[in-house]
Amino acid sequence: MKTTTIQMIKACAISLALGLTACGGGSDAQSPSLCSQGNLSACGGSGTGSTGTGTGTGTGNTSTTSQPTVTLALMSAAGAVITGISPDAPGILQALVKDSKGSAVANVAVSFISADKTGTFVPSSGTALTDANGLAKVSLVAGSQAGAFTVTASTAAGGVASSGSLAYTVSFPSLTLSALALAPSTLSAGGTASVSTTIMNGASVFTPAQSVSFTSPCASAGKATISSPVTTVNGVATTSYTDKGCGGADIITASTSLAGTSFTQTGTITVLAATAGQIAFVSALPQNIALKGTGGAGRQESSSVTFKVLDKNGNPTAGTVVDFKLTTTAGGLSLNPAFANSGADGTVATVVAAGIVNTPVRVLATIRGTAISSMSDQLIVSTGIPDQNSFTISPSVYNVECMNHDGTDFTTVSAFVADHFHNPVPDGTGVSFTTEGGAVDASCLTGLNQTTLTDGTKILQKGTPGQCQARFICQNPRPVNGRVTVLGYALGEESFIDNPASPNVINSYDVGETFTDLREPFRYDRAITDKEAKDVNNGNNPATAPAVGEPYIDSDGLGTWNSSGDGFYHGVLQTAPNGTMPTIHVRDAFVLVFSTSKAEITLVDAPPLDRCVDGTKFVNSAKIFQIAVRDQNPTFFAGNALPGNILPAGTTITFSTSNGTILSDTSFTVPNTNEPNSAVWTYRLLIQGDATQDPALVCSNPVSSGFLTVKVTTPLGVITPQSFTIND
Numbered sequence: 001m002k003t004t005t006i007q008m009i010k011a012c013a014i015s016l017a018l019g020l021t022a023c024g025g026g027s028d029a030q031s032p033s034l035c036s037q038g039n040l041s042a043c044g045g046s047g048t049g050s051t052g053t054g055t056g057t058g059t060g061n062t063s064t065t066s067q068p069t070v071t072l073a074l075m076s077a078a079g080a081v082i083t084g085i086s087p088d089a090p091g092i093l094q095a096l097v098k099d100s101k102g103s104a105v106a107n108v109a110v111s112f113i114s115a116d117k118t119g120t121f122v123p124s125s126g127t128a129l130t131d132a133n134g135l136a137k138v139s140l141v142a143g144s145q146a147g148a149f150t151v152t153a154s155t156a157a158g159g160v161a162s163s164g165s166l167a168y169t170v171s172f173p174s175l176t177l178s179a180l181a182l183a184p185s186t187l188s189a190g191g192t193a194s195v196s197t198t199i200m201n202g203a204s205v206f207t208p209a210q211s212v213s214f215t216s217p218c219a220s221a222g223k224a225t226i227s228s229p230v231t232t233v234n235g236v237a238t239t240s241y242t243d244k245g246c247g248g249a250d251i252i253t254a255s256t257s258l259a260g261t262s263f264t265q266t267g268t269i270t271v272l273a274a275t276a277g278q279i280a281f282v283s284a285l286p287q288n289i290a291l292k293g294t295g296g297a298g299r300q301e302s303s304s305v306t307f308k309v310l311d312k313n314g315n316p317t318a319g320t321v322v323d324f325k326l327t328t329t330a331g332g333l334s335l336n337p338a339f340a341n342s343g344a345d346g347t348v349a350t351v352v353a354a355g356i357v358n359t360p361v362r363v364l365a366t367i368r369g370t371a372i373s374s375m376s377d378q379l380i381v382s383t384g385i386p387d388q389n390s391f392t393i394s395p396s397v398y399n400v401e402c403m404n405h406d407g408t409d410f411t412t413v414s415a416f417v418a419d420h421f422h423n424p425v426p427d428g429t430g431v432s433f434t435t436e437g438g439a440v441d442a443s444c445l446t447g448l449n450q451t452t453l454t455d456g457t458k459i460l461q462k463g464t465p466g467q468c469q470a471r472f473i474c475q476n477p478r479p480v481n482g483r484v485t486v487l488g489y490a491l492g493e494e495s496f497i498d499n500p501a502s503p504n505v506i507n508s509y510d511v512g513e514t515f516t517d518l519r520e521p522f523r524y525d526r527a528i529t530d531k532e533a534k535d536v537n538n539g540n541n542p543a544t545a546p547a548v549g550e551p552y553i554d555s556d557g558l559g560t561w562n563s564s565g566d567g568f569y570h571g572v573l574q575t576a577p578n579g580t581m582p583t584i585h586v587r588d589a590f591v592l593v594f595s596t597s598k599a600e601i602t603l604v605d606a607p608p609l610d611r612c613v614d615g616t617k618f619v620n621s622a623k624i625f626q627i628a629v630r631d632q633n634p635t636f637f638a639g640n641a642l643p644g645n646i647l648p649a650g651t652t653i654t655f656s657t658s659n660g661t662i663l664s665d666t667s668f669t670v671p672n673t674n675e676p677n678s679a680v681w682t683y684r685l686l687i688q689g690d691a692t693q694d695p696a697l698v699c700s701n702p703v704s705s706g707f708l709t710v711k712v713t714t715p716l717g718v719i720t721p722q723s724f725t726i727n728d
Helices: 003-017 530-538
Strands: 051-055 069-075 091-098 109-114 120-122 127-129 135-141 147-157 160-170 175-177 181-183 192-201 211-215 224-226 236-243 249-258 261-271 276-285 288-290 302-311 321-326 334-336 339-341 347-353 359-361 363-367 373-375 379-382 391-395 412-417 430-435 443-445 448-452 458-462 467-473 483-492 584-594 599-605 623-631 652-657 667-669 682-688 705-713 719-727
Touching: 069 147, 091 109, 091 147, 091 160, 109 135, 127 135, 135 147, 175 249, 175 261, 181 261, 192 211, 192 249, 192 261, 211 236, 236 249, 276 363, 276 373, 302 321, 302 363, 321 334, 321 347, 339 347, 347 363, 391 483, 391 584, 412 430, 412 483, 430 467, 443 448, 443 467, 448 467, 483 530, 530 584, 599 705, 599 719, 623 705, 652 682
Parallel strands: 069 160, 288 379
Antiparallel strands: 051 069, 051 160, 069 091, 091 135, 109 127, 109 147, 120 135, 147 160, 175 192, 181 192, 192 236, 211 249, 224 236, 249 261, 276 302, 302 347, 321 339, 321 363, 334 347, 359 379, 363 373, 391 412, 412 467, 430 443, 430 483, 448 458, 483 584, 599 623, 623 682, 652 667, 652 705, 705 719
């Protein structure tokens, strides 16, 4: 060996001992990028590449030991040795694994770990198998941190753990965003423009995918929409801008960030002002307002009516002049302002003030200088206070199968409430209830329905104006006679008869005009009929007072029952308030029947059928049978020869006979009524015998004795059968 060669080998060995080269021990003709025979420059003789070496489980040692070795190198995509990476220039980590004899080890797993926890590997597992040359390769991608880091490659060749380390740097470029490209830069109202920007790294396009956000004042105000954020494709971020009523210059800002540093660019798009193309009614709040001078207690005398001006694309239009006009000015109805400019959201409003006459009214809104207009929903100007002669409560079913069964599926109590002008009262007017038997909801609100959701949550939904419903529950107590009085009441006013000849104000009570002077209401539990329950409370039966246990409503709050009216009109419709309470409890009542499920059946009248006698001319006349079919209540009501209430509504009653023929109807359904008179539960049948006679006056009567059978079936399926003998 020549002296020069020997000197070079010694220099290589010395360099290896100092850990300054990338030699992994021994020669490797198949890895020319690492230390190899005949190419000692890679062993530290010359070159500036970044490599690392390791022996056993240590790092930075020479390959003169008997342990396997792992040698690392960081390469560029072109195969050059590099010392650092960046987001747009990842590196390739190359680990050379040799055994203790210096031979390349194939098919062993090598795991790579970087001190930069934000960096990533490709594949993401950071693991690769060595090839036939002992090389394992993964890509190293920059994370979000800049600086110097160490990457380690570990393996277990031949069952012995070995690793090698390498120092590298991560650097980030100083990016810029190109000027925004707007197409078009001047946008028509409601139009859409393309907005794009390119991310630059110096004079070159930065191609790694980046998230870019776009914002603008109009987009933030809801007057434009921008798709954001978007991801760059080959360095270009493209989005769309759609006008929603911006109507002016809008500054669009594009922004992105890299390694904690933000980069922005702005551009201005000009949006042409929209031309009003339509106007739409939005709301009238409240929709029912009180007559002038009758407001208060939650009742307004004015309503705010709102419209919205839109362009042809349906976007709000600001600054448009809208003129308002009432469809009627009866009774002094007015509005203010008479015109207004639409706001940024396109809305424009006026206020309607009530007059002294009840009337429906609408507002006509017209865009000035055009024929474009819209009509509001109807407003109602009225008292909105329940009026005594416009207050009614009633059940859905009067005669219910409640005497023997509990539940809520039998009947519902409804209230129907209107004011002095017979207009439905405003939504939310409260109606209260009390009952002699069973149970009833304490109150309901007109115009609102309570709905129970599947999760048990109760919500209020829009119902029928002036109406509301309450549940009635069949349960104890159950009055012995099966007659249950239900009382409903609400704060309202007494009814009066307006005299057109009165010198004072029309549609308002004047002293001397006729009115119903109401006393305090009470629940008349002794009532048998609706009329009895109502008359004690509407002035038609002033002699009856509450008995022990019959509750009254203390309207005046004096703690005692007021047995008669006080001679003063109580209501909001009066020209000269008398200083007493402006309202009073209006009231109504009805009687429910708690029917038994079992029926009581009595053959009231059963005339014998005509008999046929041989030799005597036979006339077969139909006979009228009367059968009383009622419930088993033992109470005798006035005028009835038999006790009992009507059976539950919907009960079916069928008749059949085995002797003769029923010529009348054979099936009946019990009606929905609380009438106590026995006429509603007495049934008439026309029955004719089946005897015949031939011309020779010879009789034929195959059945001379049989049964009239009655079958009663209630809505709950309870059956009561009964049979009676019929002879001829």
